[in-house]
Amino acid sequence: MPELPEVETVRDGLARHIVGRQVTGVQVLRDYSVRRHEGGPRDFADRLAGRDITYAARRGKFLWLGLAGVDEVLVAHLGMSGQLLIKVPSEAAEPHRHLRVRMTLSAMDELARVARPDAQAPGQPVFLDFVDQRTFGYLAVSETVPTADGEPGGLGTGEAVVPELLAHIARDLLDPAVAAGTPGRAELVRRIKAKPAAIKRILLDQTVVSGIGNIYADESLWRAQVHGERPASALSRPALNRLLDHAFDVMTQALSQGGTSFDDLYVNVNGESGYFSRSLNAYGREGEPCRRCGAPMKRSEFMNRSSFWCPKCQTKPRR
DNA sequence: ACTGCGTCCTGGGGGC
DNA sequence: TGCCCCCAGGACGCAG
DSSP states (O other): OOOHHHHHHHHHHHHHHTTTOBEEEEEESOGGGBOSOTTHHHHHHHHHTTOBEEEEEEETTEEEEEETTSSEEEEEEOTTTEEEEEEOGGGOSSOOTTEEEEEEEOOOOHHHHHHOTTOSSTTSOEEEEEEESSOOOEEEEEEEEEOTTSSOSSBTOOOSEEEGGGTTSOOBTTSGGGOTTSHHHHHHHHHHHTOOSBHHHHHHOTTTSBSOOHHHHHHHHHHHTOOTTSBGGGSOHHHHHHHHHHHHHHHHHHHHHHTTGGGGTOOOOSSTTOTTGGGOSSTTOTTSBOTTTOOBOEEEEETTEEEEEOTTTSOOOOO
């Protein structure tokens, strides 16, 4: 399932290969894959046709593409199995089995070609295929609203706007506005510290800090040697800062391992290539020795999700 | 305001 | 071999 590093890889690929093209056609093969779009699939296609793509941005696991001339953007959430694949027409004859939406994009404009000489197939039209086996992902066109803090809406854009449909989603840890040492980070820690709920629940709460899923929550907690059921308010500010730093590190490292798959005009966000699973220290390691102390790792149910943790390094709070 | 839980969906894989 | 069922996941919406 795509977590933030995989989504950032996709964003980077879109920025390099899609920006500067125009949407010339939209084919919705599965209506359900266009969701949270008020006018429905038909209106979705109509709104995109003829638009120039100006930037590729991301906040947490939400992606969006800027559209020239309108206060609207194309939003994409990959869910747990979504992929955005760029196909040159010659290889698009046999569409993917789980193709849900296909967008036809024009050749790249001159400005973009000069700015990004490494772009794939700049001189020819391409398909942007939204492939999604389990259909938890979706596409929508959303209006934009100004950001509350006046900072850019996400990574990959300088514009201080954010799609309305994800305006409630907090910034993620790769966002400079909440980087370590900034006022934004201090404010985030203060907010977390004020919460009595379990720290893992807070890490997973996208309205507090976004982009942390079940896997990276467990990895961050393992690194910080904090049990996920510990109340957030019971942790000191330095401890919370350390935890967030670990979360940042885990995601940054995964990102550096997965960066280049877009070069093949193919983005694997399923983790099938295994580039991010090889470095996991907690997730999925029930019964295996802790890589720090050797104690057998535990698995437990928390919030209807599996949690993996070391019983020795991450002492469980007495309830 | 907060929390807990059900819901959406699909097909791979385990169990019988 | 075949078939059925369960399970995984993020985000949201509702009930308490």
